[in-house]
Amino acid sequence: MSQTGSEYILTISCPDTVGIVFAVSGFLAERNCNIIDSAQFGDRGSGLFFLRVHFAAGRKGPSHAELSKAFQEVVADPFRMTWKLHDATRRQRVLIMVSKFGHCLNDLLYRYRIGYLPIEIPAIVSNHRDFYQLAAWHDVPFHHMPVTAETKAQQEARLWEIVEQEQIDLVVLARYMQVLSPELCEKLSGRAINIHHSFLPSFRGAKPYHQAYTRGVKLIGATAHYVTSGLDEGPIIEQEVERVDHTMTPDDFVAMGRDIENVVLARAVKYHVEHRVLINGNRTVVFR
Known part of the structure; x- marks a missing residue:
């Protein structure tokens, strides 16, 4: 908490017009709130305006409920x-x-442990047992939840119970190689992030690095996006690329890709939990 009192982050999207920033800053000033950081963007294509304001309220300033009602x-x-x-x-x-691929999980747990990611991790869920010892080392409860076509509905019902019981804000698919049902995607809309092991929108689906190798690409990358019922089609949060050449094998592509996936997913999670991502239709506005 700030020495001046409580700190808040206000995120806004609305039709773009004159006076928005003036109205917001004036509202905060009248209530003795000090702006720490502010970022804005007017999208001429959609006609929408986006704003993120990080501010501090005085010790005797209005509460969260009072600010919300008045705003x-x-x-x-x-x-x-x-x-x-x-x-x-x-x-x-x-x-x-x-x-079964644990590099992103391991990376997120490490960044969480050193304080890079300002989050709590109440649970890890997997359809395999491979990483229960890793979870135990980090003192995070591990839930083994195998799934088949016949048990998918029951498995997702149990998953949703955990989401509700643990008051989960965000679900991260860290190379979870199962497609979520449209119903679960809808429930998690705007609060589930997937890491796709390729540079979308190209090379969707299985073995994207092998697809890229076959096409002779000179850049490979990874994409973090929000989960929707459309496979690998959710709004993109973050991407990164690395240069490759003709001397590399598909296995080289995969090894390099894993490093990129770690970085991209960690950035996307950090942006989300710091309330830097605002959804703009099929796209996102990311205030880095």
């Missing part, structure tokens, strides 16, 4: 805003899902 009436309603007011000191609760 809705004074600013949000007149400007037709979609908005959220987040407690900047609260660590989001993240559930990680994984199958």
